Amino acid sequence: MYISRIDIENYRNFESVSVRFKDGINLLIGQNNSGKSNLIRALALIFDSSVKKQLSIDDIYNNISLEKLKQHSPKISIGVQLTQSDNENLMGDELVTVSNWLTSLQEPYQAMVQYEFFLPESEEARYLEDVINASNVSDVWQIIKAKFIRHYINKTWVGNPENQVSIDAESLNKFDFQFLDAIRDVERDMFSGRNTLLKNVIDFFMDYDIKSDKELTEEQQTEKIKSRRESFEIVSKELIEKLQERLKSGNKEILSYSNDIGASFDNSTPDFEGKISESELYSVLQLIVKQNTGMNIPISNNGLGYNNLIFMSLLLAKMQVDSNGKYLGSNAKVFPVLAIEEPEAHLHPTMQFQFMKFLKKNIKEKKVKQVFITSHSTHITSSTSLDDIICFYKENGKTGISYPGKVFYNINEHQNSECKEDSKKYVQRFLDATKSNMLFAEKVIFVEGIAEQLLIPIFAEYLNKPLEENHISVINIGGRYFEHFLYLFDGNKDGTIKRKIACITDLDPTREEKDRSNTKSKRCYPYELNIEPMKYKYSVNDSMVKYKDDGHPNIRSFTQDEVFGKTLEYQLAFENENSRLLLTPSLQNYTELEDIIILLEQEKNTEDLLERLRDSDENKRITDSIRTANRDTWDVELKKKAVFASRYLNSVGKGENALELSVALKENLEKRGTEEYQNFNVPNYIREAIEWMCEGL
Numbered sequence: 001m002y003i004s005r006i007d008i009e010n011y012r013n014f015e016s017v018s019v020r021f022k023d024g025i026n027l028l029i030g031q032n033n034s035g036k037s038n039l040i041r042a043l044a045l046i047f048d049s050s051v052k053k054q055l056s057i058d059d060i061y062n063n064i065s066l067e068k069l070k071q072h073s074p075k076i077s078i079g080v081q082l083t084q085s086d087n088e089n090l091m092g093d094e095l096v097t098v099s100n101w102l103t104s105l106q107e108p109y110q111a112m113v114q115y116e117f118f119l120p121e122s123e124e125a126r127y128l129e130d131v132i133n134a135s136n137v138s139d140v141w142q143i144i145k146a147k148f149i150r151h152y153i154n155k156t157w158v159g160n161p162e163n164q165v166s167i168d169a170e171s172l173n174k175f176d177f178q179f180l181d182a183i184r185d186v187e188r189d190m191f192s193g194r195n196t197l198l199k200n201v202i203d204f205f206m207d208y209d210i211k212s213d214k215e216l217t218e219e220q221q222t223e224k225i226k227s228r229r230e231s232f233e234i235v236s237k238e239l240i241e242k243l244q245e246r247l248k249s250g251n252k253e254i255l256s257y258s259n260d261i262g263a264s265f266d267n268s269t270p271d272f273e274g275k276i277s278e279s280e281l282y283s284v285l286q287l288i289v290k291q292n293t294g295m296n297i298p299i300s301n302n303g304l305g306y307n308n309l310i311f312m313s314l315l316l317a318k319m320q321v322d323s324n325g326k327y328l329g330s331n332a333k334v335f336p337v338l339a340i341e342e343p344e345a346h347l348h349p350t351m352q353f354q355f356m357k358f359l360k361k362n363i364k365e366k367k368v369k370q371v372f373i374t375s376h377s378t379h380i381t382s383s384t385s386l387d388d389i390i391c392f393y394k395e396n397g398k399t400g401i402s403y404p405g406k407v408f409y410n411i412n413e414h415q416n417s418e419c420k421e422d423s424k425k426y427v428q429r430f431l432d433a434t435k436s437n438m439l440f441a442e443k444v445i446f447v448e449g450i451a452e453q454l455l456i457p458i459f460a461e462y463l464n465k466p467l468e469e470n471h472i473s474v475i476n477i478g479g480r481y482f483e484h485f486l487y488l489f490d491g492n493k494d495g496t497i498k499r500k501i502a503c504i505t506d507l508d509p510t511r512e513e514k515d516r517s518n519t520k521s522k523r524c525y526p527y528e529l530n531i532e533p534m535k536y537k538y539s540v541n542d543s544m545v546k547y548k549d550d551g552h553p554n555i556r557s558f559t560q561d562e563v564f565g566k567t568l569e570y571q572l573a574f575e576n577e578n579s580r581l582l583l584t585p586s587l588q589n590y591t592e593l594e595d596i597i598i599l600l601e602q603e604k605n606t607e608d609l610l611e612r613l614r615d616s617d618e619n620k621r622i623t624d625s626i627r628t629a630n631r632d633t634w635d636v637e638l639k640k641k642a643v644f645a646s647r648y649l650n651s652v653g654k655g656e657n658a659l660e661l662s663v664a665l666k667e668n669l670e671k672r673g674t675e676e677y678q679n680f681n682v683p684n685y686i687r688e689a690i691e692w693m694c695e696g697l
Contacts, residue, residue: 001094001335002370003043004083004110010061011076012038019390019401021370023085024363027384028374029439030392035399036374040179040339042078043372046115046156047177047337053156055117057149062141063397069140073127073148076117079161084108093334097174100165101158114161117154176322176333178315180340203279205317229278236276243274309347309355312340320367336368344377349433352379381436386428391439395498402497404439407487423484430477430484438485441473443500443693446482451568451658452504456690458665459682465694472693480505480543482557491554502689503557505544507565511536525622526564527629527642558689563633564642566649569657571683573648577641581668581678584660588651589614596644606636609643622646 002023008014013035028036044051060074082098084090084107101111119127127148134140156167210216210224319336338359344352362368375381381389387405394400408424431439438444445467447453453476460467467474477485482503489501509529510521514537521539529538544557560571573582577600583590592614599608610626613619626639634642671677682690 001082001088001098001111002085003080003337005081006039006042007077007079007081008039008042009077010064010074011042011078012059012061013399014038014042015061015063015398017399017401020403021372021390022387023370025359025371025373025384025388027381027389028372028392029376029381029389031394031440031442032376034392034394036392037181037341040341040372040374043080043337043339044177044179045078046080046113047172047175048179049173053115053154055152055154057141057145059117064137066134066137066140069137070128070131070134073119073124074144075119077114078116079112079114082111082113084110093174097171097334098158100168100171103160112159112161113167114157115154116157116161117152119148119152123148123151174334176319176336178319178336178338180312180315180338180343203321205321206278232278240274240276309351309358312343312355313358316362316367335370337370337372338368339372341374342376343373344375344380349379352377353383356380356383376440378436378440379433381439382431382433386424386431389439391497393497393499394442400498401495402488403495404488404497407490407493407496420487423487426481426484427488435475435477437473438475438488439497441499442471443473443502444489445472445474445502445504445689445693446485447474447476447504448479448506449568450476450655452476452686454658454662455568455665456504456686458662458669459686460690461669462665462680462682463687463690465690467690470694480541482544486555489555491552498554500693501555502693503544503547503555504686504689505541505557505559506567507560507562508541509538509566510540511538513537525625525642525646526566526570527634527639528625529563531625531628531630556689556692558685558692560683560685564638565685566645568683568686569652570645570649571685572661574641574645575681575683577644579678579680581664581680582648582661584657584664586653586656586660588653589647590651593644593647593651596647600640600644606639606643609640613643613647618650619647 003021005018005020007018009016013033017035019039028039030036041051045053055076060076064074081103082101084095088094095109098111101113102109103112104110127144130143130147131140134143155164156172157164158167158171159165207225207228210221210228213221216224316338319333319338323333323336343355347355359368359371359373363371373380385405389404391402391404392399393402404427405424408420408427445456447456453474456474457467460470460472475485482505486501486503488497489499490496491498507526509524509526511524511528512521513519513535515535524536524538529540540562541559544559546552547555547557549556560566564574565571576582578597580594580597583594583597587593592612595612596609599612606626610623613623622643626634626642629639629642665680668678668680
């Protein structure tokens, strides 16, 4: 059995939402204030017996329309569905526990429990009478707060809610819901035997070598443990006797005061007697950390992260204790659930990976049935299966739910399921701690390589549209693999993350010889397109053409001009042919490019620029192609831009040059408003992408 779904209405930030869960780990990620913590608290309202069930007006969703408020008093409803697990033993305790909760007997069986916080029907008429003349929503809430919230009651039903069968405490107590919220101080629990948590764990694991020895019968285990207890009683009795012996003379002096005050009468005399039980000695035990140096330090001297891990391990140990039917009999829990808010709060990345590994191991060993985690950590996300992730996002002020592991199925009819599964595997491999940020960002720009990733944030600052202020992340996918990731964000499909997505890709014009078989397409320059149509077949990258302009509700592609475009590096030089900012230290042919800039500043003609190119096969190709380029399209100024852009393209190493260029552009930006500042043109297609992403803010 596992919690398979929760339906929430009018609770905190949820107007109406339904969230599906899976057996095992459920990782809830997403933006701040999207409702992750509130969902955990909604579960706790039902399954955690220590949680106060009576809510307040602040717990009611406050964006209900005036019309609805005048029709009926606001009500909170939280319904939870439980479903039969795969390979579940139907003769086990789980089905028995929810037998009165069942809504479907067919396998997999389903059970239902629903919490409601509402105004009793006896007060409803008075409520409607009081709010009928309210002119705005705030007036209604003031009326509720002043007159009606104190009359609100809570009920928890099981089975079909319409039957209003009240939940029984015995069944509910079979659920062990342990909730660690984000603001926790495990050190206040004083890791010592006085603490109830540690005491219960020690009590269970005392003589565990005997209890876990499967070669012994139950009678043999009982006999061995009894023998140890008897040995302990003999030793403890000797200790008490030694204490009494040392107190013998002092005892008379102490008790003399009772005689003097008249406390001794009727031949009765106060005295000392004692017996030490095993559990009483737990209080002298203190959790420590043994170091390789041989030194022992108290657990309270450790960092918060380390202590949080230890505390969670003890908590899971206690859950194991509480679910042990052999140990607790009919009082044992049958459904242990662990909910943890932001476990990364005190854990560095390595510990976060170890933490997730630890949880998966406990799930596999069935020490805990289901785990719910809220997190903002990309490290935790990257160490988790896509199928385990539930993504919360905001759309038009309301919370949306996405299931990244499910969006790869039934997306496009023309693609078979094998291709979709390949995309899912690709995305799963791709989501490391850096790139999984795409699941958290409010908007995402996908780019092909490291150069765009490094430069686009700087370009945005030149446009006075900083990405961080607009909640935009740039994700480098390492090639033209956009479609794999767009499954996650396709706003036309259910269960996806509805976020604004820009895909920036290179035009990359190519040509292929027609008369040769088995030849591969080779890259060509923009001015070479269609100049030899009898010899070559020409093409450009059109893989993202369906996302151009307004072809999709939330995804758009941007690329260079279809006539003059090629790659980012080419476009940088083509639109900044006079900029020395492009001349970075690692640039090859530095002097040659600097000379071309000087010739451009002197307004020399195209031939002067071509003559400056050193002798090489590639430069000869550039020279011949520019000379024969279509004159109607390529005028003199455009040809001069093309000479510089072509030479610059062949002189850069993408990664190193992009890093140096980003530094140079950043330093130049800091000089804005001074005479030292140099104008720089952001390539037009990137400008369009950034401006589109920032629209509507």
